[in-house]
Amino acid sequence: MLQIAMISTGEEVLHGDILDTNAAWLSRLFFQHGFALSRRTTVGDQLEALATEIEHCSLTSDIVVINGGLGPTSDDLTAQAAAIASDVGLEQSDYWVEQMQVKYQKLGREMPKTNLKQAMLPEGAELLENPIGTACGFAMKLNRAWLFFTPGVPSEFKQMVQVEIVPRLTRAFPKVAARDCLRFYTFGLSESGISETLSPLSLPKGYEIGYRSSLPFIEIKLFAPRGDEQAHSLQQTMVSLLGDNVVGVGKTLPELVGELLVKQDLSLTIAEQSTGGWLTSWLQDFPNAKAKLRQGWMLAANTEPEMATKDLLASALAIATAARDDTASDIALVSGPVHDEKVAVALSTPQGDWAQLIKTKRRYASNDHRNMVATVMLDMLRRWLDDRAVIGRYESIQRESEIFLPADR
Amino acid sequence: MLQIAMISTGEEVLHGDILDTNAAWLSRLFFQHGFALSRRTTVGDQLEALATEIEHCSLTSDIVVINGGLGPTSDDLTAQAAAIASDVGLEQSDYWVEQMQVKYQKLGREMPKTNLKQAMLPEGAELLENPIGTACGFAMKLNRAWLFFTPGVPSEFKQMVQVEIVPRLTRAFPKVAARDCLRFYTFGLSESGISETLSPLSLPKGYEIGYRSSLPFIEIKLFAPRGDEQAHSLQQTMVSLLGDNVVGVGKTLPELVGELLVKQDLSLTIAEQSTGGWLTSWLQDFPNAKAKLRQGWMLAANTEPEMATKDLLASALAIATAARDDTASDIALVSGPVHDEKVAVALSTPQGDWAQLIKTKRRYASNDHRNMVATVMLDMLRRWLDDRAVIGRYESIQRESEIFLPADR
Numbered sequence: 001m002l003q004i005a006m007i008s009t010g011e012e013v014l015h016g017d018i019l020d021t022n023a024a025w026l027s028r029l030f031f032q033h034g035f036a037l038s039r040r041t042t043v044g045d046q047l048e049a050l051a052t053e054i055e056h057c058s059l060t061s062d063i064v065v066i067n068g069g070l071g072p073t074s075d076d077l078t079a080q081a082a083a084i085a086s087d088v089g090l091e092q093s094d095y096w097v098e099q100m101q102v103k104y105q106k107l108g109r110e111m112p113k114t115n116l117k118q119a120m121l122p123e124g125a126e127l128l129e130n131p132i133g134t135a136c137g138f139a140m141k142l143n144r145a146w147l148f149f150t151p152g153v154p155s156e157f158k159q160m161v162q163v164e165i166v167p168r169l170t171r172a173f174p175k176v177a178a179r180d181c182l183r184f185y186t187f188g189l190s191e192s193g194i195s196e197t198l199s200p201l202s203l204p205k206g207y208e209i210g211y212r213s214s215l216p217f218i219e220i221k222l223f224a225p226r227g228d229e230q231a232h233s234l235q236q237t238m239v240s241l242l243g244d245n246v247v248g249v250g251k252t253l254p255e256l257v258g259e260l261l262v263k264q265d266l267s268l269t270i271a272e273q274s275t276g277g278w279l280t281s282w283l284q285d286f287p288n289a290k291a292k293l294r295q296g297w298m299l300a301a302n303t304e305p306e307m308a309t310k311d312l313l314a315s316a317l318a319i320a321t322a323a324r325d326d327t328a329s330d331i332a333l334v335s336g337p338v339h340d341e342k343v344a345v346a347l348s349t350p351q352g353d354w355a356q357l358i359k360t361k362r363r364y365a366s367n368d369h370r371n372m373v374a375t376v377m378l379d380m381l382r383r384w385l386d387d388r389a390v391i392g393r394y395e396s397i398q399r400e401s402e403i404f405l406p407a408d409r
Numbered sequence: 410m411l412q413i414a415m416i417s418t419g420e421e422v423l424h425g426d427i428l429d430t431n432a433a434w435l436s437r438l439f440f441q442h443g444f445a446l447s448r449r450t451t452v453g454d455q456l457e458a459l460a461t462e463i464e465h466c467s468l469t470s471d472i473v474v475i476n477g478g479l480g481p482t483s484d485d486l487t488a489q490a491a492a493i494a495s496d497v498g499l500e501q502s503d504y505w506v507e508q509m510q511v512k513y514q515k516l517g518r519e520m521p522k523t524n525l526k527q528a529m530l531p532e533g534a535e536l537l538e539n540p541i542g543t544a545c546g547f548a549m550k551l552n553r554a555w556l557f558f559t560p561g562v563p564s565e566f567k568q569m570v571q572v573e574i575v576p577r578l579t580r581a582f583p584k585v586a587a588r589d590c591l592r593f594y595t596f597g598l599s600e601s602g603i604s605e606t607l608s609p610l611s612l613p614k615g616y617e618i619g620y621r622s623s624l625p626f627i628e629i630k631l632f633a634p635r636g637d638e639q640a641h642s643l644q645q646t647m648v649s650l651l652g653d654n655v656v657g658v659g660k661t662l663p664e665l666v667g668e669l670l671v672k673q674d675l676s677l678t679i680a681e682q683s684t685g686g687w688l689t690s691w692l693q694d695f696p697n698a699k700a701k702l703r704q705g706w707m708l709a710a711n712t713e714p715e716m717a718t719k720d721l722l723a724s725a726l727a728i729a730t731a732a733r734d735d736t737a738s739d740i741a742l743v744s745g746p747v748h749d750e751k752v753a754v755a756l757s758t759p760q761g762d763w764a765q766l767i768k769t770k771r772r773y774a775s776n777d778h779r780n781m782v783a784t785v786m787l788d789m790l791r792r793w794l795d796d797r798a799v800i801g802r803y804e805s806i807q808r809e810s811e812i813f814l815p816a817d818r
Binding site: 012014015019020021023024027028031036037038039040041042043044046049053056212270276277278280281283284285290293294295296297298299300366367370 | 421423424428429430432433436437440445446447448449450451452453455458462465621679685686687689690692693694699702703704705706707708709775776779
């Protein structure tokens, strides 16, 4: 099996001031191309530690991606560490000096002398293009490994990996099988529940199922040999097995709801108490949903301590119909106040009004609780738009009561 | 210098499915206690790779924290890897079996047999308590290093590090100087601008300044020898040098605004177009601000293409006064629609109304843009509550125009 390592550099990453999102991104991308990482290391900006780590990885791995430390300042030491590890000198790439000068000319500025450092590469290294910034990357062979040196700026890093590195790897290791990844999302099922439901499936050779929990959804990934014909029908079978709780195939819940709203030309108003604007704010990133969202309200939640269950439901329903009428929207979604850990959520439509009183089985941080309740609201709407039972079954949520009032009451 | 390493285990972390927040947290905490990490490694759930990594770190480091892989399932291999690396067997801790039985009794359930695996520790290892879960940790000396094995569940991990590990380290390495960390936040200044402003300061021995950019704020950290008397006056000097753009000392902007609203007993209403509910939703996590927030509106932004600058300002002002009157709030904050990359934001108070038309100098993702504009809104309120100039100077934001209408107009 290929041994593949990544080395991240930089004090900020090491001391936890920034999360290493480049590493997570590379891991995912490489995995999909069949190049699963076997180890990742983070070291600070110390020349010797960095050179030692590069050498260690060059002896134990086949492919090593080194990220960061290619900038113009004195604590950017990666090229020098690479030269030490491979026992060569640094030499200037005249080509890259020219490229940097062109970049600065376009900005109407003179290139600072400090940038010359960024054109100093270990002797014999192959330059990797960076069309965005001034930090070129480079590739070199050392001991057992191919080493790829990349800039820390995420946009520059990602472009270099995709355009320069992955094609080189695919050429160098043609037997490594790239895989397709088909995704869909579920809401309201547990990972063990999903795995049990899918257990009757027998996967063809080269197929694999992965889960990723991203509160409150679980993403299900089907890895398949690239271009394999069975992949889509297999995914369809998985989707059917999981039924109602699949909230988006190849798309997220707000994307799906947005599409359905646009297709059916329906406008939406939202009134939020316990969710405090979460749902309204969440939908802003999804153009279709945003286009159909007419108004959002956040109302301070003043409940009376003695409020009964049926009052909570009735109040959410009343707000939903009022919100729909006041704004002349086709649909209204409402979250009531939190009362004794319970929340009423309501959906008002031309066809009738639904409300349910729910309680999460676990206790969540307030932020996560809003997320959870907002997702139930959006899921009610998804179910209605998609002609499914509006009141769903969720493993992690307890339903205390529910009500449906048809429009022609 | 002490060499301190962390090893994270688990396929999910390695393949980028989850971000390694435990590592970032440990790095920060250790740094504050004077134990700066020198390297971090992530390996998958492979017995041999894990054992090799443990051995490698035990030869090159003084302190190693290993995280994850202490669960009851077959892919939890850390104890076994530790035993292989140190060439000893595993033995059952009867004490821990008892502890687990008690935990299960409290839940009214029988302990599954599979949990016995969690009481199997390398011979000679010292048990580390886990009052929350069933995965106990353990400590052992190997080669040059003290090894600490910890569970992957964040709450259990954090408790074990704080209660079991840090005190052991402080005892074992009494010369390592713990440091205090005093924090404050700025908005509207660049890192290089801040560093230039603070450059006249001469720091006493043992002091250090750190920056952390967390869009749209920059957090400034002053590290000081523990309990040193000068620390607070030095921080005060830094705060004075940076002036108006300091938005919170030891607290964040929404915390500060919330405190000031409660202290001055003022209620708030928010109407958002371009920010789409961001500000309303943001304030939900801050009890003081939430308590004084009467209503939030998100209005769909239908601008006419020909809208002039003064109309944008006038419309934001009109919405602000209307929102304040309609809800009988003391204060209203408003963001208008985005028009030609510009946004009008307005603040209405008993003392008068302010509005400014702003444009970010860089282009941001829509999410980040809402964050930025919402922060300007909140900063206007902070400045007003704190008796400062309401219209601030921000390096990253261009102001196109501004207006002030006193209340007695």
